[in-house]
Structure formats: C-alpha cells, structure tokens
Amino acid sequence: MTQAIRVRGLVKTYPAKPPVEAVRGLDLDVHSGECFGLLGPNGAGKTTTLEIIEGLLDPTAGEVEILGLKWGQNDTELRNKIGISLQETRLSDKLTVRETVTLFRSFYAAGITPDEAIGRVSLEEKQHAYVDKLSGGQRQRLAVATALVGDPELLFLDEPTTGLDPQSRRQLWDVIRAIKGRGRTVVLTTHYMDEAERLCDRVAVVDHGQVIALGTPAELIARVGGEHVIDLDLDPTTPTRPTHGELSGLPTVNAVREEGDRITLTAGEPHRALPALLDLLRARGAKLAGLTTRTATLEDVFVTLTGRHLRDGA
C-alpha cells in the first residue's frame, strides 16, 4: 500500500510563557485511499498536527512527507494535490456559492468544474445564494466543495460536522463516503465517536500531542477488552458497594471503571457476566438505579486509555 502521509517525530512547541508543547514526538502513517481519523479531546494537538501536514504551520522538529513530497521542496505540486477544509473555513459573505467555488477553482492548475463540485455536495439549489444566507450545514458543505474543486488526491477535513444538526451531519457523511468511493484519501479530525466509527477505516487517538492508540475502530474496541459494555447505576443508598476486585473477578469481565455511582464493565460474554453481577449485587443488598448493556464504542476506548471522556470541555 502506498503512503499518502508519513510523519516521524513531529514536535511543535508554541512560544509562550511557559512554552506550549502541543505536539510531542508524533508518528503517523496514512495509507492511500483510506479515510483516516484523528481523534482526541480539545487541546490534544490534532489541529496543530494537521496544519503542519497541510503546510500552514512549521514544525519545531520532525519529518513530514505527503504523497512522497515535502513542504519547502515541492510546494506548488503539493498545493495542487491537496484540498483543505479548515475547522472554520473563512468564506466571503459577499460572494455566492457559485462565485466562491469558482474562486477556489482558480487557485488550482487542474480540477473539476465548479458545477460538479457544487453537485457533489448537493448545493445546486443554493448556487446563487450568498454565503451569509446559508445554514451551518450548507456552509460546511460549501467549505468541502472548495476543498474538492481542485480534485485533490488528499483531502483534509478539520471537524467537518462540529455544531451541525444530525441531518446535516449525515448529509456530510454521504459526501465524505463518496469522496472515499472515488479512491481519494481523506484525513479528518472529529470529536464525534460515532462519526469516526462510521467513516474511518483507521483512527489514531491523540492525547497530549502523541498517538496513544492506532488501528481500525473494531481493533481498538477489541483492545479495550471485549465488545460488550455493561453500565450500571447504583442507588446512592446502597449499603455496601461491591469492590473493584469482586467486579473484575466476574466471569469474562475484562475491565472495570467506576465514576461515582456509575460502574462500567467491559465483558466478553455478557450472558455469563450479567447473572453473576446480579448475584453479587443481591449479596451486597445493592439497589440498582439503572442497568444497560451496549456494544463498546471508541469513546470507551478513549476513557479506558486516558481516564477521561473525549468530549470533556468540548
């Protein structure tokens, strides 16, 4: 498989008092044709990493190769091969959708027609509308159209669906799937775990400027110890809580997490873990305020790895 992106030992320290070590020795390989997700909480270093790869920011140290090319050596060629939709792409309110896409098309030596780009993000009906008259979702799709119009081999989408309603998010997912369907490489950052699970072939979980886990969503979920999660809420009046050791000793339980009255177990076989859990709770005289079982998600992966929720402070 050819590499779309190769990053080694990336470091970015912002000058401040004290200096901010936003990226601390990050390695990354993105394969051609895959949809790759960078996940992590606010401040993890995702945007900084992307902006260095996109050539918008200089690294403090490290190597970056994009499509076999390097910033500083092949800039014009690189700019023609990548498309970027920034977290908040600034578009002029005084231009229409069509004028905006036409303007961005003029930045590229080759590409698709503005009409085709507008069609790919389903904005035909809005092509004569001014940017300030668009909804949030339409604006985001326009931002993606401006990134698509140069027919890039590699497309960067920084939090493409943040703040959008569910319907607009799904529309953008379809747009992203279609881009991938054309064999293009997509790198996206997101706070939304369902988005990453649905769209990404592989994801890297970034925390404190480093990759702390990498793999397909299914691999990462399997790695946290089981595909099934049992969430149980103890009634606060419960006299004696089961101990951590008792919970981890239940059949097929791989991990135990306790946050206040919420206990979360990951279990390989819930049909074996659950009856034993209920017996244990009965023996402790514990009252249940709630009990649910569900499939493990990337959010569980992140909490297991870092002890924090991905959307903390989001």
Ligand SMILES: Nc1ncnc2c1ncn2[C@@H]1O[C@H](COP(=O)(O)OP(=O)(O)OP(=O)(O)O)[C@@H](O)[C@H]1O
């Ligand atoms: N220009 C800057 N000067 C100083 N510190 C900065 C600058 N830009 C970002 N940082 C800091 O670097 C760290 C990483 O920020 P970055 O935006 O890369 O994280 P992120 O993972 O993309 O977060 P978010 O999800 O909020 O966009 C943060 O602590 C941030 O405050």
